[in-house]
Amino acid sequence: MLECRNLTCVREQRVLFKQLNFVLCAGEILYLEGPNGVGKTSLLRLLTGLSSAYSGDVYWQQEKIVEQRESYYQTLLYLGHKSGVKPELTALENLQYFQRLYSTQANADLFEALLMVGLVGYEYVPAAQLSAGQQRRIALARMYITDCKLWILDEPFTSLDRQAVKALEKRLVEHAEKGGLVVLTTHHELSMPESAYKRLILSAPTEEELYV
Numbered sequence: 001m002l003e004c005r006n007l008t009c010v011r012e013q014r015v016l017f018k019q020l021n022f023v024l025c026a027g028e029i030l031y032l033e034g035p036n037g038v039g040k041t042s043l044l045r046l047l048t049g050l051s052s053a054y055s056g057d058v059y060w061q062q063e064k065i066v067e068q069r070e071s072y073y074q075t076l077l078y079l080g081h082k083s084g085v086k087p088e089l090t091a092l093e094n095l096q097y098f099q100r101l102y103s104t105q106a107n108a109d110l111f112e113a114l115l116m117v118g119l120v121g122y123e124y125v126p127a128a129q130l131s132a133g134q135q136r137r138i139a140l141a142r143m144y145i146t147d148c149k150l151w152i153l154d155e156p157f158t159s160l161d162r163q164a165v166k167a168l169e170k171r172l173v174e175h176a177e178k179g180g181l182v183v184l185t186t187h188h189e190l191s192m193p194e195s196a197y198k199r200l201i202l203s204a205p206t207e208e209e210l211y212v
């Protein structure tokens with residue numbers, strides 16, 4: 001279970017959001033919505049522990065993430081704006097690199113993962129020579145080999161064509177059906193049934209809430 005308790009985020013003395021609370025249980029997808037600059041990426045970074053809240057805490061399995069960083073990171077797959085793909089490595093080498101650094105399925109089949117994201121024929125091509133969408137697909141192939149329970153995804157659909165978006169949505173639902181948790185932000189309207197996810201809409205603070 002992932003939980004935010006009274007989370008307040010301040011950047012450059014401006015409040016982005018105040019006293020935010022939510023709970024996400026096993027098997028749930030949270031779709032974080034809001035206009036540009038409202039604080040979606042900032043919230044995701046708080047959930048990953050990459051940045052700190054002004055006040056409030058993030059809990060994983062009832063314990064503050066700051067008090068269990070090592071085990072939390074073993075359970076977390078984070079895909080940020082920058083996909084973390086190494087341009088000098090091939091598609092396959094990128095997955096091998098990921099496999100060495102992070103928690104992956106014991107029988108992970110890297111070729112199968114590349115097949116699932118439509119990169120057959122590009123296994124041995126350096127990422128630098130691939131298109132933006134293909135590089136994004138390398139990053140997304142991690143979702144087919146990871147055994148992390150919690151996925152935090154910042155704009156995962158960026159640069160993807162319609163078919164890849166559909167496949168990715170299907171993957172998110174499969175993960176949730178197996179008891180995984182997903183938090184994602186996107187400006188793309190999800191096509192999965194509304195019953196498949198929860199929405200959290202971030203809105204700009206009022207005039208009185210703007211400063212701490």
Ligand SMILES: Nc1ncnc2c1ncn2[C@@H]1O[C@H](COP(=O)(O)OP(=O)(O)OP(=O)(O)O)[C@@H](O)[C@H]1O
Pocket residue numbers: 011012016034035036037038039040041042043
């Ligand atoms: N490290 C930082 N230092 C100063 N300001 C920051 C920092 N990170 C974010 N901000 C500011 O916080 C606000 C929210 O940024 P954030 O990236 O969280 O928005 P967002 O909702 O994800 O936007 P978008 O939809 O455009 O991706 C912006 O005004 C941004 O300039």
